[in-house]
Amino acid sequence: MSSKNISDKPVAVIGAGSFGSSIANILAEKSEVLLYSRDSDTIQKIASTREHRGHVLHKNITPTGDLIYIANSCDVIFPIVPSSAFRSMIQQLSPYLNPYHILIHGTKGLDLQLPENKTLQECTYLSRENIKTMSEVIREETVVVRVGCLAGPNLAGEMADGQPAATVVASRFDEVVQIGQKLLRTDRFQVYGNADLIGIELAGVLKNIIAIASGALSGLGLGDNALGLLVSRGLVEMIYLGKALGGNIEAFIGLAGIGDLVTTCSSTLSRNYTVGYRLAQGEKLPQILESMEEVAEGVNTIQIVKKCLNHYKVRAPITEMLYEVLFEDLTAEKALQYLMKYPYNVDIDFL
Amino acid sequence: MAEKQKKKKYKPILPGTQDWPVVRLSKNRKQFIEQVINNSTERILEENKGREDLREVIESTVYLEKLRIKQNPWKVDPPDEIRFWNNIRNELLDLNNSGNSGQKEKEILRKIVSRYANEIAGNFKKSRYKMAREIIKFGFARLLNATRVKRFGAFFRNEYTLRDKIQITGKTGQLRKLARIGTVVMVPTHFSNLDSILIGWIIHSLGLPAFIYGAGLNLFNIKILAYFMNSLGAYKVDRRKKNPIYLETLKVYSKLAIEEGAHSLFFPGGTRSRSGRIESSLKLGLLGTAMEAQRSLYENSKPGDARKIFIVPVTINYHFVLEAPSLINEFLKREGQEKYYVENDEYDSSYKMIKFLIKFFTKGSDISVSIGQGLDMLGNYVDKKGRSIDQHGRFINTEEYFMTSRTISGDAQREMEYTRQLSEIIIREYHRINCVFTSHLVAFVAFRMLKEKYSRMDLYDLLRLPEEDIVIPYEEFRKKMEEIRDHVFELKKEGRVNTSKYLHDPIDEVIKFGLKNVGMYHSKRPLLQNKAGDIITQDLNTLYYYHNRMHGYELEKYF
Numbered sequence: 001m002s003s004k005n006i007s008d009k010p011v012a013v014i015g016a017g018s019f020g021s022s023i024a025n026i027l028a029e030k031s032e033v034l035l036y037s038r039d040s041d042t043i044q045k046i047a048s049t050r051e052h053r054g055h056v057l058h059k060n061i062t063p064t065g066d067l068i069y070i071a072n073s074c075d076v077i078f079p080i081v082p083s084s085a086f087r088s089m090i091q092q093l094s095p096y097l098n099p100y101h102i103l104i105h106g107t108k109g110l111d112l113q114l115p116e117n118k119t120l121q122e123c124t125y126l127s128r129e130n131i132k133t134m135s136e137v138i139r140e141e142t143v144v145v146r147v148g149c150l151a152g153p154n155l156a157g158e159m160a161d162g163q164p165a166a167t168v169v170a171s172r173f174d175e176v177v178q179i180g181q182k183l184l185r186t187d188r189f190q191v192y193g194n195a196d197l198i199g200i201e202l203a204g205v206l207k208n209i210i211a212i213a214s215g216a217l218s219g220l221g222l223g224d225n226a227l228g229l230l231v232s233r234g235l236v237e238m239i240y241l242g243k244a245l246g247g248n249i250e251a252f253i254g255l256a257g258i259g260d261l262v263t264t265c266s267s268t269l270s271r272n273y274t275v276g277y278r279l280a281q282g283e284k285l286p287q288i289l290e291s292m293e294e295v296a297e298g299v300n301t302i303q304i305v306k307k308c309l310n311h312y313k314v315r316a317p318i319t320e321m322l323y324e325v326l327f328e329d330l331t332a333e334k335a336l337q338y339l340m341k342y343p344y345n346v347d348i349d350f351l
Numbered sequence: 352m353a354e355k356q357k358k359k360k361y362k363p364i365l366p367g368t369q370d371w372p373v374v375r376l377s378k379n380r381k382q383f384i385e386q387v388i389n390n391s392t393e394r395i396l397e398e399n400k401g402r403e404d405l406r407e408v409i410e411s412t413v414y415l416e417k418l419r420i421k422q423n424p425w426k427v428d429p430p431d432e433i434r435f436w437n438n439i440r441n442e443l444l445d446l447n448n449s450g451n452s453g454q455k456e457k458e459i460l461r462k463i464v465s466r467y468a469n470e471i472a473g474n475f476k477k478s479r480y481k482m483a484r485e486i487i488k489f490g491f492a493r494l495l496n497a498t499r500v501k502r503f504g505a506f507f508r509n510e511y512t513l514r515d516k517i518q519i520t521g522k523t524g525q526l527r528k529l530a531r532i533g534t535v536v537m538v539p540t541h542f543s544n545l546d547s548i549l550i551g552w553i554i555h556s557l558g559l560p561a562f563i564y565g566a567g568l569n570l571f572n573i574k575i576l577a578y579f580m581n582s583l584g585a586y587k588v589d590r591r592k593k594n595p596i597y598l599e600t601l602k603v604y605s606k607l608a609i610e611e612g613a614h615s616l617f618f619p620g621g622t623r624s625r626s627g628r629i630e631s632s633l634k635l636g637l638l639g640t641a642m643e644a645q646r647s648l649y650e651n652s653k654p655g656d657a658r659k660i661f662i663v664p665v666t667i668n669y670h671f672v673l674e675a676p677s678l679i680n681e682f683l684k685r686e687g688q689e690k691y692y693v694e695n696d697e698y699d700s701s702y703k704m705i706k707f708l709i710k711f712f713t714k715g716s717d718i719s720v721s722i723g724q725g726l727d728m729l730g731n732y733v734d735k736k737g738r739s740i741d742q743h744g745r746f747i748n749t750e751e752y753f754m755t756s757r758t759i760s761g762d763a764q765r766e767m768e769y770t771r772q773l774s775e776i777i778i779r780e781y782h783r784i785n786c787v788f789t790s791h792l793v794a795f796v797a798f799r800m801l802k803e804k805y806s807r808m809d810l811y812d813l814l815r816l817p818e819e820d821i822v823i824p825y826e827e828f829r830k831k832m833e834e835i836r837d838h839v840f841e842l843k844k845e846g847r848v849n850t851s852k853y854l855h856d857p858i859d860e861v862i863k864f865g866l867k868n869v870g871m872y873h874s875k876r877p878l879l880q881n882k883a884g885d886i887i888t889q890d891l892n893t894l895y896y897y898h899n900r901m902h903g904y905e906l907e908k909y910f
Contacts, residue, residue: 009756075756075757094743095743095745098747098748098751099729099747099748099749099751099752099754100751100752100754100755100756100757140742141742143731143741143745143747145729145752145769145772146765172768173764173765173768174762174764174765175755175762175764175765
């Protein structure tokens with residue numbers, strides 16, 4: 001397992017969204033990178049302009065639309081596509097994957113498998129059987145066992161500017177964490193390891209809910225006291241949900257949990273934040289989503305998690321209120337009033 | 352169809368016993384043990400590099416061993432134990448101030464390892480194997496015929512054989528093929544001390560060469576078991592010895608034997624299930640040695656040439672487990688701690704064992720053994736040719752799981768994680784191939800109905816209810832039985848469990864048969880019918896035990 005071997009081979013990033021592109025840029029400092037896009041225009045554009053989604057792409061990056069080529073020439077692949085497209089992308093890639101491949105994904109969303117003949121609206125309950133993290137999708141659809149994920153406060157915009165940042169590589173396999181560190185680590189990018197893959201995935205997923213709430217607070221013109229309240233209560237809520245869905249508390253108090261939460265809640269750069277902000281300003285969800293270039297995972301997550309609450313009987317007032325604001329026309333002000341009156345007020349009861 | 356399968360005779364897959372891996376191993380016993388000693392010593396030295404570390408490991412081993420000798424001596428323990436460990440301690444003390452480089456300590460370590468390796472090593476002898484086999488066959492056949500055919504002279508008839516008593520179902524053909532092309536590691540569930548003998552007999556009657564297996568040293572306390580187990584290729588595992596030197600030696604023994612191609616048998620649950628539940632977590636130690644052996648085989652062979660190791664899960668399904676009362680008491684004691692006190696009445700002598708066997712084989716309690724589909728070390732199913740198949744039906748090369756950058760590499764943490772994943776798959780397979788008997792179903796339904804009726808009580812309060820007061824009206828019971836049986840059939844359709852053919856009989860028959868069989872030889876029966884035909888119990892603890900067999904299918908939610 002020498003580092004030489006790793007850098008000898010190209011690594012691949014699947015998904016040329018803004019996060020995928022910035023990860024590709026970091027990887028490219030040490031390795032040849034194949035950047036996959038399913039859209040041939042995008043490939044053309046990257047190849048000719050070397051620019052994409054506001055990133056100037058590193059010279060070591062080669063855009064491609066060829067999954068077979070990627071599987072054959074890379075041992076390590078980073079799938080970074082929206083959760084709604086994740087399973088179908090993995091299904092396309094699966095036939096070319098072999099047990100020696102290592103997959104480290106960077107998607108902070110959930111996969112939904114509905115019971116037969118039912119729509120999401122028709123299901124009142126969703127349990128862990130219906131929702132999968134991205135690593136579980138990979139395990140279900142492919143022969144790849146050595147799976148990991150990336151999570152942490154990684155705003156694509158700041159990363160593109162070369163500002164210092166850090167990420168977590170989580171995997172049950174030490175070797176995956178080590179390879180991830182070796183490939184990603186630069187002077188401006190610190191990489192931490194964690195063995196609780198599911199916990200870290202859930203931290204990344206659930207934080208998006210709180211990010212929307214944070215945007216809403218700001219949209220209502222509230223200040224930093226409210227933000228502090230939200231971050232701490234949001235974390236408690238994430239921990240409850242995370243435990244119900246199979247993660248450990250520890251994952252949530254690290255970089256991928258509280259670290260990411262603070263970043264997303266205080267930054268106007270985040271997509272989820274933007275959704276919340278515009279909602280509070282009185283816009284409706286469909287028009288917001290229509291005008292956004294990329295997916296805000298939090299919207300989908302709230303929808304799924306709300307139905308899990310019904311099943312696991314977990315207390316999660318922020319998620320419930322956001323659900324009503326997003327999908328049931330409750331105003332952000334009303335939701336806030338409700339939360340402030342919420343009777344349960346023990347600070348910490350999960351440790 | 353079932354009849355036909357029952358009577359099927361299997362030819363031995365290898366013509367002569369001299370080709371058996373275990374025979375080859377026993378022929379080279381001395382060299383093999385030497386290799387075990389060398390590898391184990393190397394490994395322990397690897398983990399304890401400095402002289403001080405090494406001294407510490409040896410010292411703590413001496414301490415633990417002396418403690419064990421004092422607190423928990425067994426009949427099988429050799430008489431020179433105390434002397435041996437005192438000598439080691441003295442030698443170590445003498446070296447204390449000498450300025451040697453640790454060479455002497457290494458020699459002491461080797462002495463300990465060598466003692467362990469010789470103790471662990473099985474002593475397989477072809478002649479004794481054949482003899483033991485014949486005794487089992489002859490003895491049981493006589494018993495069966497004498498009691499089942501109630502005529503004078505029936506003792507020497509051959510109308511009934513063990514094959515009538517014990518049904519073997521599942522992937523027997525595949526198992527035979529896999530044993531020819533690779534090395535089989537059989538992993539059965541463990542409910543009774545009878546399991547070892549039973550599996551030994553099954554291996555033989557499937558025409559397979561003898562397997563080696565790690566049998567608890569405590570079983571060697573019982574002379575009659577010791578005889579059979581020595582003959583059937585057992586090596587000894589002493590669960591009292593938890594020191595790192597012993598554990599390492601044991602693992603190396605197992606790993607090298609598998610690597611040499613000896614088919615092996617582990618009870619991965621470690622000990623018999625105390626609760627009566629199918630294993631829900633497995634001991635990873637010995638399973639891990641198979642993982643290591645597989646990687647080592649890949650490392651040392653040309654690509655595509657390596658002998659493959661196959662995991663074959665097996666469940667043994669009983670109506671009746673002799674030890675049930677003491678097992679469940681132990682379980683309740685352990686779980687409930689001060690809440691529960693009981694006397695221990697484990698059977699521990701040859702006399703009791705023989706008495707049990709006679710009882711067992713003379714009365715009509717059938718056993719079924721389900722052989723699961725073979726798995727590779729990553730838990731992928733393999734086909735009859737031993738090729739691993741992924742979830743989409745594509746062939747995969749197991750070797751590639753052990754690769755980094757497309758070359759084979761050893762990685763202890765990776766292999767540990769693979770072993771853990773494999774153990775989860777084995778547990779899933781147990782539940783899948785587990786055969787639901789009528790007796791399991793009546794016990795489950797009856798206990799769950801009681802639990803529901805007394806839902807305010809916790810388990811321990813429930814179990815302390817006076818048995819005389821408990822009556823379940825037959826009609827209610829019958830209704831619930833039908834309902835739960837339907838759910839079991841649904842599970843079966845989804846491939847998540849298997850069922851006995853008797854489960855399909857009319858429901859009154861199912862209940863009758865189940866009641867008759869559940870824990871049938873216990874002096875206090877778990878379930879009976881009173882004169883009015885309603886369901887009563889004489890022993891809630893064993894009822895709980897037999898009910899537990901159906902734990903893990905989430906059927907509780909229907910109550």
